Amino acid sequence: MSALSTKDPAGAARPADRRPPARARRRTREQQWPAYVFLTPWMIGAGVLTLGPMAVSLYLSFTDYNLFDPPRWIGLRNYTEMLTEDPRYWRSVGTTLLFVVVAVPLKLALALGAAMLLKNLSRGRAFYRSAFYAPSLLGASMSIALVWKALFNDGGTVADVLGAVGIPTGGWVGNPDLAVYAVVLLTVWQFGAPMVIFLAGLQQIPPDLYEASALDGAGPWRRFRSITVPMLSPVVFFNLVLETIQSFQVFTPAFAISGGDGGPADGTMFYTLYLYERGFTASHMGYAAAMAWLLLLAIGVITVILFRTSRSWVFYADEGGR
Amino acid sequence: MTIAAKRWLPHTVAAAGLLVLLYPLAWLVATSLKPADEVVTSLDLWPGRFEWSNYTTALEGVSGVSVTRLLGNSMLIAVGAVIGNVVSCSLAAYAFARLRFRMRKAMFAFMIATLMLPHHVVLIPQYIVFNQLGMVDTYWPLVLPKFLATEAFFVFLVVQFMRGLPRELEESARIDGCGPFRTYWEIILPLSRPALITTAIFTFIWTWNDFFTQMIYLFAPENATITLALRSFVDQSSTSAFGPMFAMSVISVLPIVLFFFVFQRYLVQGMATSGLKG
Numbered sequence: 001m002s003a004l005s006t007k008d009p010a011g012a013a014r015p016a017d018r019r020p021p022a023r024a025r026r027r028t029r030e031q032q033w034p035a036y037v038f039l040t041p042w043m044i045g046a047g048v049l050t051l052g053p054m055a056v057s058l059y060l061s062f063t064d065y066n067l068f069d070p071p072r073w074i075g076l077r078n079y080t081e082m083l084t085e086d087p088r089y090w091r092s093v094g095t096t097l098l099f100v101v102v103a104v105p106l107k108l109a110l111a112l113g114a115a116m117l118l119k120n121l122s123r124g125r126a127f128y129r130s131a132f133y134a135p136s137l138l139g140a141s142m143s144i145a146l147v148w149k150a151l152f153n154d155g156g157t158v159a160d161v162l163g164a165v166g167i168p169t170g171g172w173v174g175n176p177d178l179a180v181y182a183v184v185l186l187t188v189w190q191f192g193a194p195m196v197i198f199l200a201g202l203q204q205i206p207p208d209l210y211e212a213s214a215l216d217g218a219g220p221w222r223r224f225r226s227i228t229v230p231m232l233s234p235v236v237f238f239n240l241v242l243e244t245i246q247s248f249q250v251f252t253p254a255f256a257i258s259g260g261d262g263g264p265a266d267g268t269m270f271y272t273l274y275l276y277e278r279g280f281t282a283s284h285m286g287y288a289a290a291m292a293w294l295l296l297l298a299i300g301v302i303t304v305i306l307f308r309t310s311r312s313w314v315f316y317a318d319e320g321g322r
Numbered sequence: 323m324t325i326a327a328k329r330w331l332p333h334t335v336a337a338a339g340l341l342v343l344l345y346p347l348a349w350l351v352a353t354s355l356k357p358a359d360e361v362v363t364s365l366d367l368w369p370g371r372f373e374w375s376n377y378t379t380a381l382e383g384v385s386g387v388s389v390t391r392l393l394g395n396s397m398l399i400a401v402g403a404v405i406g407n408v409v410s411c412s413l414a415a416y417a418f419a420r421l422r423f424r425m426r427k428a429m430f431a432f433m434i435a436t437l438m439l440p441h442h443v444v445l446i447p448q449y450i451v452f453n454q455l456g457m458v459d460t461y462w463p464l465v466l467p468k469f470l471a472t473e474a475f476f477v478f479l480v481v482q483f484m485r486g487l488p489r490e491l492e493e494s495a496r497i498d499g500c501g502p503f504r505t506y507w508e509i510i511l512p513l514s515r516p517a518l519i520t521t522a523i524f525t526f527i528w529t530w531n532d533f534f535t536q537m538i539y540l541f542a543p544e545n546a547t548i549t550l551a552l553r554s555f556v557d558q559s560s561t562s563a564f565g566p567m568f569a570m571s572v573i574s575v576l577p578i579v580l581f582f583f584v585f586q587r588y589l590v591q592g593m594a595t596s597g598l599k600g
Contacts, residue, residue: 028422034502035423042414045470053447121332128336130586140531142549143571147350200594252533285446292442
């Protein structure tokens with residue numbers, strides 16, 4: 001169930017591989033050229049639009065480049081400026097980390113809770129599953145970002161309702177400390193996508209596991225801890241990695257809620273927004289490229305950490321446990 | 323807890339959750355029909371007076387470009403992206419899932435790795451390339467990459483599906499003298515329809531919603547998409563134009579809502595399998 005594994009896609013355990021190696025080799029030879037023909041578009045894309053640009057952006061990150069004049073080599077200057085002299089950079093790092101750390105667990109917890117709720121629903125499960133999923137399709141749109149801005153603005157529904165129950169927050173959108181939470185809630189609102197994945201995972205847990213433990217006298221909490229959590233852990237892991245990577249790259253809602261400038265007072269200056277501002281508004285393409293590479297590095301490091309920790313809590317039944 | 327309560331509690335929680343969840347959408351539709359003075363003052367969802375002229379104002383479009391044109395532009399890009407992704411991802415996926423060739427493991431690992439690659443790392447050089455090719459402010463930068471299978475997510479999705487098809491299909495095809503090309507076209511492709519439909523729907527919706535790439539590459543008002551127009555509409559208008567702005571918002575999400583109602587089975591299943599198989 002590890003969707004992110006890089007296991008051999010044709011399946012090493014397939015009967016084809018149990019044949020004598022000579023035949024396998026012949027098959028490889030026969031299928032070599034057809035395979036490359038099928039892969040041609042992908043290989044061109046991987047080279048021209050992925051690997052090449054990665055190399056170029058790595059190079060540009062060591063230059064001063066404004067798109068019009070030729071790039072000028074400045075060594076590590078972009079990186080040192082970013083890390084030591086640019087408070088706005090650190091502000092954007094802080095905002096993005098705060099966002100990821102708050103939004104991802106909230107969204108996944110809600111998704112898991114909703115999935116367990118729907119699993120126990122006798123009727124209407126398909127209806128609720130679709131209805132809960134709908135925000136995930138609409139949430140990335142400019143329209144919903146604008147709705148969010150209005151709902152969380154001064155005089156919007158959220159401030160009014162909270163004010164009426166004695167929590168005067170004022171408009172979140174205009175408040176540098178609260179604006180980021182409007183974006184958090186917009187992300188959490190889209191919990192339907194991981195919920196659908198959780199629900200499918202829950203439905204794959206063999207019911208006899210629950211029946212056996214019920215016979216042994218295990219209560220609901222015990223069953224959740226000892227059966228649901230370990231059996232679902234690969235799916236939790238998949239969702240965790242996916243949502244974390246996506247959350248680092250959130251852009252449209254931050255852009256719309258701040259009016260495009262990361263305001264108020266850089267309160268919604270997310271990493272990608274600052275990258276866009278440096279690169280495309282201020283024409284510091286080299287600086288933006290350096291930012292992109294540090295983002296890649298950060299995502300890489302966090303993914304590796306997640307994979308490392310996963311060994312201690314992700315349970316793969318098809319590997320006979322750990 | 324009584325038996326009745328135990329049965330009704332989950333339904334009550336689900337229904338309450340649904341109300342909260344759908345509130346922003348109801349608010350969007352309601353506001354699009356409200357006259358200017360009601361938008362800020364009234365918390366009531368139901369408009370006191372229906373202001374249908376919001377929609378006529380919205381239909382006029384932005385900067386002299388009509389909404390029909392804007393929707394047409396969005397549609398052109400989205401349909402181009404759909405065709406590109408379905409063709410290129412199914413080709414690559416077939417090779418990864420069903421053929422043996424040298425470097426397969428390395429290439430597949432690279433493809434998986436690009437799943438995690440933030441778009442921003444390749445953004446600037448891609449922009450430079452398209453700029454040099456004179457393609458900025460055309461739809462090529464938005465559509466061409468899809469024909470080159472750059473969206474690893476969909477390659478992966480289709481690979482996962484094709485891996486599940488029985489191996490015997492190719493064995494018997496080979497006995498009948500079918501090479502890889504005919505096997506792909508006549509056997510694997512038709513059987514992969516569910517995965518290809520999922521790819522098509524997600525590509526459509528994501529491209530339709532896309533804002534970042536469109537903002538970077540498109541400038542001329544007549545090239546604008548509905549998303550970009552919505553954005554400039556906000557810049558041009560004050561809160562008094564809330565009604566027309568949200569009328570335009572409703573128009574811009576309509577295709578997605580329509581897609582959702584028609585294809586929800588594929589959407590939900592596609593999402594579920596992406597995280598489970600393998």
